[in-house]
Amino acid sequence: MQIDRKTAPSKKKIVIDPHLWVDHYSDFLYRYTLSRISDDETARDLVQETFLAALESLHKFEGRSKEITWLTAILKNKIIDTYRKNSSGLNGKMRMDEAEKQQENFFEKESGQWKEEHVPQSFSADIEELLINEEFNEILRGCLSKLPPLWSAVFTMKYLDEEDTYAICENLCITHANFWVIIHRTKLNLRDCLQTNWI
Amino acid sequence: MNTLKKITCCCRKAIFLVERKHTEGIAVMDEIRLLIHLKDCPVCRIFQEQSLLIDCMMKRNQKFLKDKRINLSDDFKNNLKGLIQDKLVQKTGVMGDTVL
Numbered sequence: 001m002q003i004d005r006k007t008a009p010s011k012k013k014i015v016i017d018p019h020l021w022v023d024h025y026s027d028f029l030y031r032y033t034l035s036r037i038s039d040d041e042t043a044r045d046l047v048q049e050t051f052l053a054a055l056e057s058l059h060k061f062e063g064r065s066k067e068i069t070w071l072t073a074i075l076k077n078k079i080i081d082t083y084r085k086n087s088s089g090l091n092g093k094m095r096m097d098e099a100e101k102q103q104e105n106f107f108e109k110e111s112g113q114w115k116e117e118h119v120p121q122s123f124s125a126d127i128e129e130l131l132i133n134e135e136f137n138e139i140l141r142g143c144l145s146k147l148p149p150l151w152s153a154v155f156t157m158k159y160l161d162e163e164d165t166y167a168i169c170e171n172l173c174i175t176h177a178n179f180w181v182i183i184h185r186t187k188l189n190l191r192d193c194l195q196t197n198w199i
Numbered sequence: 200m201n202t203l204k205k206i207t208c209c210c211r212k213a214i215f216l217v218e219r220k221h222t223e224g225i226a227v228m229d230e231i232r233l234l235i236h237l238k239d240c241p242v243c244r245i246f247q248e249q250s251l252l253i254d255c256m257m258k259r260n261q262k263f264l265k266d267k268r269i270n271l272s273d274d275f276k277n278n279l280k281g282l283i284q285d286k287l288v289q290k291t292g293v294m295g296d297t298v299l
Contacts, residue, residue, distance in 0.1 A: 018287060022280050027270045034269060035260055044271065048279055055286045112209025120245040127252055131259060140256050158222070159257035165223065183222070184215050191249050 016061060021051055025068050029075055036079050036156050038145040046082065050075040076161075080171050083153035087172070106188060120191065123198055136198060143193035151186045154179060208232050210243055217247045221254070 026047055033043040053074050054061075061070055106118045114120070123130060130136050144152060153172060157163045163171075169179050208216070213236040219225050220233065237244055271279075 018283050019280070021283065022276050026276060026279065030271050031269050044275060047271070048282065051279065051283055052286060055283065055290065058290075107209075107211045112211040114210050114242055119242050120249060122245055123249065123252075127248065130252060131255055137256060137260065140253070141260070155257075159254055160260065162258075180215075180219060184218050187218055187250055187253065188214070190253055191246065194249070194253070 016058065016067065018051070018055060018058075021054075021067075021071070025071055028068065029071060032072065032075065033079060036160065037082060038141070042082060046075060046078050049078055053078070083149065083172060087148075087150035087153060106192070118192060121195060121199060123194070139194060139197045140190070143190050143197070146193065147186060147189065150174075151182050151189070154182045155186045158183065208236050210240065213237065213240065213243045214246050217243070217250055221251065
């Protein structure tokens with residue numbers, strides 16, 4: 001079933017065929033989600049919800065962008081909703097408390113210098129090699145999945161989506177100062193996790 | 200001596216500045232503070248290098264997932280096609296041909 005619409009004023013005909021969405025776009029949307037949310041079941045649910053939400057708002061599709069761009073925008077909003085939901089839950093808060101407590105141990109309280117057990121050590125490999133090292137990348141993904149949900153959301157939006165800082169703050173309801181504290185703590189945590197699991 | 204003390208910073212502050220410098224930029228005074236710290240602190244220099252490595256890996260992660268053949272199962276896809284079909288029938292039933 002194809003859906004044809006004529007849009008004013010250009011009267012350009014838009015042809016959408018939702019029957020082709022699964023074959024054409026579902027794998028891309030699934031991978032897009034998995035790179036932002038590590039839980040497989042949630043990723044599949046979000047792809048499904050995206051298609052169903054798109055069907056509900058077919059009338060809003062004006063053909064100004066490609067179908068896949070429109071579907072990805074719907075999915076992106078759903079991912080942000082999931083970030084918000086996960087961060088506000090009890091589990092999210094517990095993981096945040098745990099991670100914050102752990103980081104208090106990174107530095108000497110008085111001097112602000114690294115504690116001996118957390119001093120950054122060289123990864124003993126060339127940076128270029130590490131970038132393409134499959135095992136090292138897998139460890140990073142594992143470390144990311146252990147982060148408190150809010151930290152993971154902020155970090156993913158900043159470095160993977162390269163979103164504007166103010167847009168991230170607005171979407172996740174955090175202040176600019178909080179944003180920096182989260183970025184700082186996330187990086188500390190990830191680097192330490194990589195060191196623990198790699199060296 | 201006092202002036203020098205004022206513009207030096209501890210490791211905790213230095214790595215905060217490292218992060219901010221690479222993402223949003225920092226004030227000139229903080230830039231000087233960081234330079235002085237990094238000059239004498241090999242440990243924070245390692246942190247800085249590894250911090251940039253993580254940034255690059257995050258960007259690469261996107262490409263990796265696009266490249267890799269991670270796909271939804273056929274069962275899931277067929278089920279999804281069924282749901283879409285049902286929804287379309289429901290929609291055209293309610294709305295008639297006006298959207299068609």
